[in-house]
Amino acid sequence: MKITEFGLDVFSLAGRNAIVTGGNTGLGQAFSLALAQAGANLFVPSLTPEDGTTRALIEGVGRRMEFMEADLTMSGMPERVINECVARLGSVDILVNSAGICLLDEVADFDRDKWDPMVAVNLTAAFELSHHASKHMRRQGHGKIINIASLFSFLGGQWSPAYAATKAGIVGFTKAYCDELGQYNIQVNAIAPGYFATAITETTRSNPEADQRITQHIPADRWGDPADLMGATVFLASPASNYVNGHVLVVDGGYLVR
Ligand SMILES: NC(=O)c1ccc[n+]([C@@H]2O[C@H](COP(=O)([O-])OP(=O)(O)OC[C@H]3O[C@@H](n4cnc5c(N)ncnc54)[C@H](O)[C@@H]3O)[C@@H](O)[C@H]2O)c1
DSSP: OOGGGOOGGGGOOTTOEEEETTTTSHHHHHHHHHHHHTTOEEEEEESSOOOSHHHHHHHHTTOOEEEEEOOTTSTTHHHHHHHHHHHHHSOOOEEEEOOOOOOOOOGGGOOHHHHHHHIIIIIIIHHHHHHHHHHHHHHHTOEEEEEEOOGGGTSOOTTOHHHHHHHHHHHHHHHHHHHHHGGGTEEEEEEEEOOBOSGGGHHHHTSHHHHHHHHHTOTTSSOBOGGGGHHHHHHHHSGGGTTOOSOEEEESTTGGGO
């Protein structure tokens, strides 16, 4: 593209179809609405039954939403999710791997009962979904995979060995996929959110000492609002980022610099 051809339509997702795992709650809901506002239709696989809130947001901006109840850790489920999206919407152009869990415990008590489910959701499901989505993306000649990393991709964290391991793993897998899929016009990037007020951070937020310690560490002097992630999502899902590949975009109010 010549510089004179550049326009803000490079941020448009009109005609695109996107999957957002965990799109019924928390950050996933913000990712879904951001993509819909930019023009994409949504396919939302969810562990819990549909409660209508994400649908109201998506349809409220004139986009289509398809829902599928799915435990992404079940054998064969990630492939079914991708195939179902293609069957119902016609393609999978964007995949946002947002589903995740965080189980906390002291190292002495952190056993396989906590480790295994976290690896299954945070890492293996994201890998399997990307694996199957990338086959369609290769055939259609374009695709965007956005993985959701964390500050724990870079930092340690007490009581969270599996969370830190899976989120560091997400970064490694993002780079490896980018390296191989870039030649097919598929961009694989990650967003690393800082501290956001959702269900996954409820335990931390309900502890006043932890809440204060975290807030004092953030140059922006506040926890993130899910809306703070919406611009980064549209950027990484759109042609505006076609030469951005293998990047981890940190959206943390500056936490990492302090
Ligand atoms: N909230 C934060 O501060 C923060 C910070 C960094 C990264 N993240 C990451 O953002 C992502 C979204 O988290 P959130 O903050 O919205 O929390 P959340 O608890 O609201 O969302 C997690 C979603 O994952 C889904 N999920 C869990 N297990 C699943 C399974 N087996 N199959 C299908 N879906 C499953 C849940 O149903 C839920 O919709 C996670 O990957 C999380 O690690 C969150």
